Amino acid sequence: xxxxxxxxxxxxxxxxxxxxxxxxxxxxxxxxxxxxxxxxxxxxxxxxxxxxxxxxxxxxxxxxxxxxxxxxxxxxxxxxxxxxxxxxxxxxxxxxxxxxxxxxxxxxxxxxxxxxxxxxxxxxxxxxxxxxxxxxxxxxxxxxxxxxxxxxxxxxxxxxxxxxxxxxxxxxxxxxxxxxxxxxxxxxxxxxxxxxxxxxxxxxxxxxxxxxxxxxxxxxxxxxxxxxxxxxxxxxxxxxxxxxxxxxxxxxxxxxxxxxxxxxxxxxxxxxxxxxxxxxxxxxxxxxxxxxxxxxxxxxxxxxxxxxxxxxxxxxxxxx
Amino acid sequence: xxxxxxxxxxxxxxxxxxxxxxxxxxxxxxxxxxxxxxxxxxxxxxxxxxxxxxxxxxxxxxxxxxxxxxxxxxxxxxxxxxxxxxxxxxxxxxxxxxxxxxxxxxxxxxxxxxxxxxxxxxxxxxxxxxxxxxxxxxxxxxxxxxxxxxxxxxxxxxxxxxxxxxxxxxxxxxxxxxxxxxxxxxxxxxxxxxxxxxxxxxxxxxxxxxxxxxxxxxxxxxxxxxxxxxxxxxxxxxxxxxxxxxxxxxxxxxxxxxxxxxxxxxxxxxxxxxxxxxxxxxxxxxxxxxxxxxxxxxxxxxxxxxxxxxxxxxxxxxxx
Numbered sequence: 068x069x070x071x072x073x074x075x076x077x078x079x080x081x082x083x084x085x086x087x088x089x090x091x092x093x094x095x096x097x098x099x100x101x102x103x104x105x106x107x108x109x110x111x112x113x114x115x116x117x118x119x120x121x122x123x124x125x126x127x128x129x130x131x132x133x134x135x136x137x138x139x140x141x142x143x144x145x146x147x148x149x150x151x152x153x154x155x156x157x158x159x160x161x162x163x164x165x166x167x168x169x170x171x172x173x174x175x176x177x178x179x180x181x182x183x184x185x186x187x188x189x190x191x192x193x194x195x196x197x198x199x200x201x202x203x204x205x206x207x208x209x210x211x212x213x214x215x216x217x218x219x220x221x222x223x224x225x226x227x228x229x230x231x232x233x234x235x236x237x238x239x240x241x242x243x244x245x246x247x248x249x250x251x252x253x254x255x256x257x258x259x260x261x262x263x264x265x266x267x268x269x270x271x272x273x274x275x276x277x278x279x280x281x282x283x284x285x286x287x288x289x290x291x292x293x294x295x296x297x298x299x300x301x302x303x304x305x306x307x308x309x310x311x312x313x314x315x316x317x318x319x320x321x322x323x324x325x326x327x328x329x330x331x332x333x334x335x336x337x338x339x340x341x342x343x344x345x346x347x348x349x350x351x352x353x354x355x356x357x358x359x360x361x362x363x364x365x366x367x368x369x370x371x372x373x374x375x376x377x378x379x380x381x382x383x384x385x386x387x
Numbered sequence: 388x389x390x391x392x393x394x395x396x397x398x399x400x401x402x403x404x405x406x407x408x409x410x411x412x413x414x415x416x417x418x419x420x421x422x423x424x425x426x427x428x429x430x431x432x433x434x435x436x437x438x439x440x441x442x443x444x445x446x447x448x449x450x451x452x453x454x455x456x457x458x459x460x461x462x463x464x465x466x467x468x469x470x471x472x473x474x475x476x477x478x479x480x481x482x483x484x485x486x487x488x489x490x491x492x493x494x495x496x497x498x499x500x501x502x503x504x505x506x507x508x509x510x511x512x513x514x515x516x517x518x519x520x521x522x523x524x525x526x527x528x529x530x531x532x533x534x535x536x537x538x539x540x541x542x543x544x545x546x547x548x549x550x551x552x553x554x555x556x557x558x559x560x561x562x563x564x565x566x567x568x569x570x571x572x573x574x575x576x577x578x579x580x581x582x583x584x585x586x587x588x589x590x591x592x593x594x595x596x597x598x599x600x601x602x603x604x605x606x607x608x609x610x611x612x613x614x615x616x617x618x619x620x621x622x623x624x625x626x627x628x629x630x631x632x633x634x635x636x637x638x639x640x641x642x643x644x645x646x647x648x649x650x651x652x653x654x655x656x657x658x659x660x661x662x663x664x665x666x667x668x669x670x671x672x673x674x675x676x677x678x679x680x681x682x683x684x685x686x687x688x689x690x691x692x693x694x695x696x697x698x699x700x701x702x703x704x705x706x707x
Contacts, residue, residue: 229603237615271588275413275415277598279414281601283547286605289610298550299549
């Protein structure tokens with residue numbers, strides 16, 4: 068039965084965390100990080116069906132039920148579509164926080180389908196994996212699915228999701244000197260809630276500002292004009308509302324603005340915040356500043372983590 | 388008094404028509420045409436003050452009153468600011484239609500200040516000329532001024548007006564094979580009216596589509612991805628409302644979409660429509676198609692002109 072596998076029936080892959088929205092690009096921009104991310108081990112089995120053997124790093128919080136787990140729902144959708152007549156078992160090693168605004172469910176979903184596709188010697192393209200991964204994302208978010216985490220996790224780099232239906236993903240070439248610092252406060256924000264508090268309509272005036280800024284952000288990245296990126300990343304739509312869910316947001320933003328970051332905002336629907344810099348050293352420095360200002364703003368009552376990463380331009384990778 | 392002029396006291400300049408909005412880029416994008424445009428002759432005079440000697444090509448419709456003429460208001464603003472203690476006289480040769488959506492007032496305003504600046508051997512930069520030209524635009528439109536015609540007329544090429552206050556103009560590099568066909572129906576649309584019929588707010592859903600499209604349009608132009616430009620130029624905000632002011636709009640759009648144009652839309656607030664192609668031959672062909680479909684849609688009751696142009700990448704030019 069496994070003639071297509073050349074005897075290799077197990078694979079371990081890494082799939083990256085992602086920053087979506089990216090300031091002005093509400094629902095349309097996302098980029099992938101080199102770290103953190105998820106690790107998934109996937110094995111082909113004679114026994115049919117999909118099984119989760121183990122989930123670690125989640126403090127027991129992720130569902131072992133394959134009908135509710137992001138990774139297995141994505142796999143199930145793929146196996147049905149490709150008409151695969153064997154089974155798989157997986158182990159998930161959660162190496163990133165979830166409900167953090169870092170695209171945790173997208174990372175798991177992408178890891179699963181990328182692992183299986185690689186084991187099968189790529190019967191479908193990366194682009195064709197997208198709808199399967201989105202099925203996983205759908206189960207986790209329980210609502211209309213956007214590709215702004217799944218697409219960068221799968222393709223790497225900085226992407227524009229120009230349309231979700233039909234899916235139209237555009238890769239935006241990035242400057243090389245592009246580092247990201249993530250501050251992850253130890254609070255949880257429910258994605259559905261963060262969406263429900265957004266206004267259903269906006270003034271034409273705010274709309275014009277926003278589409279001027281998304282155009283400016285793309286131009287800034289492609290022209291390597293970091294000052295333009297900084298001016299264009301300003302979000303007039305989601306940040307004013309969602310930042311209120313993050314205690315200390317304004318203090319952290321203020322602290323970052325004193326430093327030479329070329330962009331700051333909420334990652335996804337939060338609570339994580341990102342700051343963009345042009346060197347690893349600056350990314351480290353700004354990490355200290357963010358952590359300190361967040362702690363001060365909250366009288367030390369909320370812990371936080373810092374992640375420093377370059378931009379992941381390859382998407383998921385094979386670990387073994 | 389004219390020591391700064393080296394004896395040269397007269398100049399003749401051309402300033403281009405412009406296409407603003409450009410589909411999804413409502414209020415933020417504009418590009419300049421090689422033709423049509425305005426010609427202005429400007430002379431330094433001993434007699435102080437600003438005089439209009441002659442306006443031709445306007446069927447007597449443009450104001451000879453210097454306090455109401457776009458070109459002289461722009462000049463007046465410049466001369467006051469630069470503290471110039473001589474006079475000027477001008478002749479305007481209108482070589483383009485006005486109230487046509489082609490930035491006629493911007494062309495006149497830019498022509499005036501560019502002419503004077505050139506005669507004076509550029510005491511200020513092109514960028515510094517912008518606010519003077521905007522003063523002229525203001526008198527003509529009688530409302531809040533946008534730079535989306537003045538900026539491309541002055542700088543040439545394709546520009547993003549990221550912000551009007553403070554003014555932030557970004558030049559977007561263009562593919563070379565970029566031709567524009569303009570269909571100018573012989574009807575007039577009042578800019579203020581065309582603005583008054585726009586909704587004051589839009590759904591978040593339509594907003595997201597629009598800022599995905601402006602980002603896509605910039606990416607498409609900079610990546611030379613013409614198919615992406617075509618997908619991204621779609622306007623969900625102004626076109627659905629303003630197209631109703633242009634009889635036959637849908638028929639022309641339909642006809643253009645059968646041809647290999649990579650973009651179609653209303654120029655400015657109309658009634659002119661533009662279609663983008665990659666060769667002069669295609670631009671000519673599509674011009675015939677547009678003219679014919681417009682005539683058919685209106686039973687031949689409304690005349691129209693066609694202009695074919697490459698993109699003007701230099702802005703205004705000195706003719707003599």
